[in-house]
Amino acid sequence: MTHGAASRVISLPMEDGAQVEAMFAADPKAHFDLHWHAEWSVGAILEGRCEFTCAGERQGAEAGDMVVMAPGMLHTAGVSAQGFRMVMLYVQQAWVAEQLGWPEARRGVLHRTVRRDEAAAHALAAAARAEDGAALGRLLARVLRAQTGNELVAVERQMSDxxxxxxxxxxxxxxxxxxxxxxxxxxxxxxxxxxxxxxxxxxxxxxxxxxxxxxxxxxxxxxxxxxxxxxxxxxxxxxxxxxxxxxxxxxxxxxxxxxxxxxxxxxxxx
CATH class of the missing domain: 1.10.10.60 (Homeodomain-like)
Known part of the structure; x- marks a missing residue:
């Protein structure tokens, strides 16, 4: 459960008229139950350490790390004893596909969920705090291009049965x-x-x-x-x-x- 009122969400227009949602979280007791997003989730850890699960695997991200999750990836989010502060962006698959040249129902394979990139984390946080949707769009395209490969997979989860x-x-x-x-x-x-x-x-x-x-x-x-x-x-x-x-x-x-x-x-x- 998420405690307190430290989380807030804003929605910003990017240069092409698409919207990006930004969530700021700084609750030292924050915990998000298992869920998924229909959008791409791109986040920057600004302070402390965030411990979470994604696609059934335990993960940890510290200040200066970028976190990227594809649409539909089941995940939780929690904290270590010291807590954490982060900004997480949510952007539609259709926009990402257009920016990266994918068919709308396909996406690039995600290289890794957590990646060390202090420069990108600081830039993303600064643009979100300034409510600069145009800058966020450029940063998102750059981060997602670096975090995904040429191999494409279906956006929807494929079940074996x-x-x-x-x-x-x-x-x-x-x-x-x-x-x-x-x-x-x-x-x-x-x-x-x-x-x-x-x-x-x-x-x-x-x-x-x-x-x-x-x-x-x-x-x-x-x-x-x-x-x-x-x-x-x-x-x-x-x-x-x-x-x-x-x-x-x-x-x-x-x-x-x-x-x-x-x-x-x-x-x-x-």
Whole structure:
């Protein structure tokens, strides 16, 4: 869970009209639950040490390190005893693909999640603090070009079992927010227990956990589109707005209301 109110998010226009979101986190007790982003995540550790998991592997990043995660990579984030301060940028795959010359549904293979680059970390932090979206766009393109190779892979996660892949696709769609994974198991013609085992082996978590993360991810998209938090909570299967707000903050560091305020600020400035 993320404690305190030290995390904040801003959204900035880049030179070509695309948007980049920047999250500033400095909470000494910060911890983000397992989640993923539909966007590329590019961050700079400014102070202390951030300990996290990404794609099932334990990672550590210290001041002067850059952190890069591709869309859909499951991760957590936490802290060492000394805490940390960081800025994390979120940028759409479509923009990255255009900048780097990829097909929109493909991406370069990520070389590594953590890379030492003090100059880039300081430049990225300075541009984010100055709310200079144009400079952030140039830095993002440079960092992502350096961190990815010529080999291309699908942006969407590829499951080894087509049945599990079909379930993941269903859980990520707008009209599947209320689907019980047990009902999906029946649709695929397997028992609930067998489906549960298949899913856990392929995805690394239970169907119920994945469904909650899919709902949270869908909720972020709906908020970005301008829908009210209460409506989003109901559409995405949360018992009430408070329940939705708690889970959103645990994954993304801010409340849905704060996230919507960021979107409103951008629209008013346009």
């Amino acid at each position: 087509a049945r599990v892949e079909a379930v993941c696709r269903a859980l990520a769609t707008e009209d599947a927010c209320h689907i019980d994974p047990g009902v999906l198991a029946l649709r695929l013609g397997v028992s609930r227990e067998h489906f549960h085992r298949l899913f856990r082996v392929a995805v690394g978590m239970t169907p119920a956990h994945y469904a909650r993360l899919a709902r949270i991810g869908r909720a972020k998209v709906l908020l970005r589109e301008g829908q009210a938090a209460a409506e989003v909570a109901a559409q995405c299967g949360f018992t009430d707005q408070a329940h939705f707000s708690r889970w959103f903050r645990r994954c993304f560091g801010v409340t849905p209301g704060n996230y919507m305020a960021v979107r409103g600020r951008v629209e008013n400035a346009a």
